[in-house]
Amino acid sequence: MTMPHTTAAPDATDATDAVPDATDAAPDATEADATTSPDPVIDLSNVTFGYTATPVLEDVSLAVDPGEYVAVVGPNGSGKSTLLKVVLGLLAPDSGTARLFGEPSRSFDDGARIGHVPQRTDAAVGMPITVREVVKMGRFPHVGVRGLSSADWAAVEEAIETVGMAGFSTRRIGELSGGQRQRAFIARALAGDADLLVLDEPTVGVDAESVEAFYGLLDALNDDGMTIVLIEHDLGAVTDHAERVVCLNRTVRFDGPTEAFLGSDAFARAFGATVGGIERVAPGDASGDDDASGDDDASRERAAASGGDRE
């Protein structure tokens, strides 16, 4: 279920091709029943979109299967956020097709299946609203104009506990740190029983320690079968966690497993030479370097506990 796609990416020649079982990129993939491949969660084919005559996205094809953990990276202005809007059906492609769970994205109406974690500045976090009230919104697609039933409330409380925010449910969202706030947004998605989590640069302005805990949470959710699509600027964080990287700059420059991305020069060509954090080597290639082993310790800790984020 977690097979990376390799769609026409010129740099991905070293990545495994269409036959899923032949890959060794994801060791835990063998436990998935790869024989019956379900409908892709996200299916863009030859999507072109522009706000003006100049296309922001050009001939983008991308398919994401259930359970995948995909990071979309790319420089500023590369069309990442626009891509997300097309995926979510907020924008209609000028040409090409966009499908969500097998339906055209624009007319897809089972909104509860999608959890959206906004950029820091996108939600009105200054308003008086508690964590519980935010998480409650996840149930709104289910309840419509009715009030929440006790089962709905149970889902809300469970989601808050899952992200480790039980002590904060009556706090105003504006009083939280950046990392805690993003956890609340994830809880909102969980409360709605979303099976696709879409995050738009979720860790901008979040301190490093909280970022690690945040990605630990995403890892845990992905292990439970949640499909995750993430736009991220911090390449280091992405390559530590995502299974598959899509490098976007107007069109798809690279699409393949994270290891192959690190080995390729796709990022350098897409981002230019100025990007920091690129020197980070793939785990396993690290030998003897102090920094690298420190990173490994950190990721082990994260995998084991994921209980940080104390501030």
Place this chain on the structure above:
Amino acid sequence: MIDLALAPLYRVLDLWYWVMIRLHGLTGLEILDPSFTFLYRAILMGLCIGVMAPLIGTYLVHRRLALIGDALAHTAFAGVAVGLFVNAVLDFGISPYLTAVVVAMIAALAIELISEATDVYNDVSMAIVLSTGFALGSTLISLNAGGLSVGIDQYLFGNLSTVAPFDAVVLLALCLVVVATVVVTRNQLLYVTFDETAAAVSGIPVNWYNRLLVVLTALVVVGAMQILGVILVAAMLVVPVAGATQLARSFTESILIAVVLAELAVVLGIAAAYYGGATGGPVIVLVAVGLYVVAAVLGKLGDALTDSSAPETDAIEG
């Protein structure tokens, strides 16, 4: 037809008179003297405004649309002028408040559609709508000045003493409609207010709820105009909400506190205006601003006293 629909509300008004008379019997307050039934009606209308203005205002303020009340009030003023003009020129008997509602609603939808087309609410377009409305209203009134002796003051500043039973009953109906609409759509309005993108992703037709909100705003603005006047009507949408934001923790709490602050402002304001011989609307607004200052101070004190032990986040359950 309309009379039939409003008949139960006239009974509510009679009941209100009876309550006020009893209250006068108990307290002996001069302001509640049964010979001033216009004041009874003014108080009832003030109380209605005190419910619906902060209710709608809470959604507006947190969407950073605080200015829209002002813009719509000024276009409503143009609507009043249109009504007076039509009445004078064509010898109609149309209520200026009716034309005000129509014009304010058109302006509200225009603002909303412009913002949908340009993808942003901007204060420039609202400032343009505001000035256009006021300029149009002033022009029509100056054209009219020769043939018409109606003082425009009551529309600009509000007037407690001119409220007829019909006005009170209409406002009562308006209040019921606004409150019922918000109660029914509270989930969607909250989601759209807090996080428009996520609301759209979750399948809520965001644009329709935005249109609903601006139309409700237009209704509230025109409804409140008779008491508060064009220039001050926006204050009741914004000031109590700003005060409640200082004190409230949850959204529900903030709506309740805003309504309480607004009702206090209305009751104290009308009383102060009566005993001081001042115009009601401005005094109500001054009291509201005073309450806001008190709320802000209390809010800061509360923060200083309670802000201590932050709970720890628990481990994440996989």
